[in-house]
Amino acid sequence: MHPPALRLAPLKSACSSCNLRELCLPVGMSNEQVDKLDELVSARRSIERGQTLFRSGDTFQHLYAVRTGFFKTCVIADDGRDQVTGFQMAGELLGLDGIGTDRHACDAVALEDSTVCVIPYGQLEELSLEVTDLQRVFHKIMSREIVREHGVMLLLGSMRAEERLAAFLLNLTQRLHLRGYSRSALVLRMSREEIGSYLGLKLETVSRTFSRFQAEGILEVKQRDIRIVDHEGLRKLVNTTAC
Amino acid sequence: MHPPALRLAPLKSACSSCNLRELCLPVGMSNEQVDKLDELVSARRSIERGQTLFRSGDTFQHLYAVRTGFFKTCVIADDGRDQVTGFQMAGELLGLDGIGTDRHACDAVALEDSTVCVIPYGQLEELSLEVTDLQRVFHKIMSREIVREHGVMLLLGSMRAEERLAAFLLNLTQRLHLRGYSRSALVLRMSREEIGSYLGLKLETVSRTFSRFQAEGILEVKQRDIRIVDHEGLRKLVNTTAC
DNA sequence: CGCGAGCTTGATGCCGATCAATGCATGTGG
């Protein structure tokens, strides 16, 4: 309900002074290089919880770097079933799916009130012709996304429910830890249903598995507040439950 | 068992005269641009059936374009379970997984005697600073790989066995058709077990599903020779079997 | 011709889906 001017806040982004600098696109770049990036990443945008940043089919023009908040991306099949393909937190890029066809191929939804930095893709391509380190970093980010998805395919293709949830929690805490959060406690930003969609499980199965982990003394679960009591036990679940 | 000199045949690749030109890296590039690419893609390499092009952990130096033959890529979990993450045919790129960490993150195995064009990645990066169309195409290829994997996640996360196999067959025939093969007949290059690994199913389930499709008059199946009798029926399976 | 790898088919069991009810927080309007 905000007028456009408010939703597309023309705030200076200033990668150079951003505390996410080493987690985001500018990772490893020199001050001069980041200055050039600053010129390009000029706008921020606020997304309220539940709103979409972009939708499948939208024309692709920008990449987005999560500045604050939390997102999910999901693809929707023709029959309406949807699959969460990822959760993105501060410093992570959104929109890479759009490059291939100039249209977005998934929806990006804010799971809490969030802000993103808007990166005009055409300008990013131009700049990366000039700043080779930017090109290098950008390629690495895309490659890592491919490798991440390989991991999800392994998870979906050959793990059982307990392993999937354990792997998911370990991945989340590891990424949160990089951002300064505790390794042993987290607040889930997503519902049981969204976790289930990501992990190829139904929400009831996710809930039951949480309860089982709690009964086994691995976790303490209070709705979306999770405390990891036995980190090692969680880790063992991922690579041991195989037969 | 060949001496290295034979396995790394120093043949000229000549994208400019390659019949895969419009399916591969040079897609849409001008003659001049392709000439520059030719200088870079100087070597071919032959891989016998069953041999690996690269393995997880190998240092990453090259991308590879499949020239002839057929590959699978797979990731292997610590406990030995493996997951096929893709099948690659003529014109498709292998090795994108290595860019992020300078080490390959999966194995690439030839499913039949194959040849690939060797693309030194460092030189590709350099050239794409200069040939903007190359950069553009390369980014599109990576982005499409991300989107493809989203599709696999949807498949693994929320489809039942029949849908998975139907979607798999439609995808294969579509890609083969682009390469001049029939839309209604194909010879599978991979075993039931490999199909199962890709689709998150056991080989027995794959086999049974083939048999069911045959009984329903959708396919004719003779081991690895598949004929699609009812293309529309196959298509309907993908988006209808939902409840 | 006989061996073996890969494929098919059958019988059985289990994990997770489904259906259904209850519990627990948050928020809203009287």
Added chain:
DNA sequence: CCACATGCATTGATCGGCATCAAGCTCGCG
């Protein structure tokens, strides 16, 4: 401030699809 609605989470009972285990079968190849 309470009554009630709403959305999400938990828990139980039952069901079904795919995995598992176990034979046969097919076809290529030495």
